[in-house]
Amino acid sequence: MAATGGTKNLSAEMKEAAAKAAQESGIVQTALDIVQLYKGDKVATWEIIKKLGEGGFGAVYLVKDANGKIAGEYALKAEKASETTRVLKMEVYVLMELKKSNAKHFCDILDRGRANGYNFVVMTLVGPSFDNLRKTASPDKAKQKFSLGCALSIGICVVDAIEELHGIGYLHRDIKPGNFAIGKSDPRRVIMLDFGMARKYIDAQGKVRVPRWAAGFRGTVRYAPLSCHISRDHCRKDDLESFLYMQ
Structure with a gap:
């Protein structure tokens, strides 16, 4: 029993050390860092319909233009404007550069900016x-x-x-x-x-x-x-x- 308990403690310590190292190196974000939005919430002119998915670097939401000027539904990614690791900034920059090169295997950006305390980007679904x-x-x-x-x-x-x-x-x-x-x-x-x-x-x-x-x-x-x-x-x-x- 003692050996089993020691193994469990060692496993827990290893997991804790791995998680700490990952966070220090900026590999992952904690759940608290992920922006949580809900149906009816708005980011700039974009109204949240539902959450499409969530990963280590944030969540993706299905949105529509609340003003009705842009038809259809799109995908929105957002991060807190106060976030020290600007993951979204890199994503936007890369997609813009790809657009300039007429690359065909990537999403198009419809909108980007900062609103309601969030940095956001809206892309094709x-x-x-x-x-x-x-x-x-x-x-x-x-x-x-x-x-x-x-x-x-x-x-x-x-x-x-x-x-x-x-x-x-x-x-x-x-x-x-x-x-x-x-x-x-x-x-x-x-x-x-x-x-x-x-x-x-x-x-x-x-x-x-x-x-x-x-x-x-x-x-x-x-x-x-x-x-x-x-x-x-x-x-x-x-x-x-x-x-x-x-x-």
């Missing part, structure tokens, strides 16, 4: 993520797979999306099935999501930045490249390595 598509295919985990033809088509689109992101000088650093979705109106279109961990890998002169000797872990353990597990700086090949683990 997407369909289900690859994760959700696979899970709804069958209740049997062994059968939660795409057909060969579908997997090949998806794979080509994912590599295209990674190439477009790298083309504007950024790394994603969290490539995984949950960060890709199909188009809302075009299920053959693949869309890359979530750029809160993105990092510029080129300098102002367009040259590849010198890798850091040590870097904090970034990404999702299951799909993280080997270099992340040994605290090496992320580079372009690591995004592609994470893609291989999606198979």
Whole structure:
């Protein structure tokens, strides 16, 4: 019994240490940091319809233009204006740069700004993520797979999306099935999501930045490249390595 209790205590200590390290390095946000909005709430002119989902870096809400000037429904992400880690700022900047390059595997931004104590961005809606598509295919985990033809088509689109992101000088650093979705109106279109961990890998002169000797872990353990597990700086090949683990 004593040995069992010691093991439990050690496990708890390890979890606490891991959580503390993650928070100190800015990898995750606590639940208290996530903006909670409810049906009928407004951010600028956007009215909340419902919550679409929630992750480590915040929640996504289904919204409509309360003034009726913009038809349709859209996705809104928000973070507290007082937040010290500006995840949303990176997301907006990356999407704007991608728009300039006419990239085709990304959401369009309709609105962005600060209102009611929040920084926010409103984007076009997407369909289900690859994760959700696979899970709804069958209740049997062994059968939660795409057909060969579908997997090949998806794979080509994912590599295209990674190439477009790298083309504007950024790394994603969290490539995984949950960060890709199909188009809302075009299920053959693949869309890359979530750029809160993105990092510029080129300098102002367009040259590849010198890798850091040590870097904090970034990404999702299951799909993280080997270099992340040994605290090496992320580079372009690591995004592609994470893609291989999606198979």
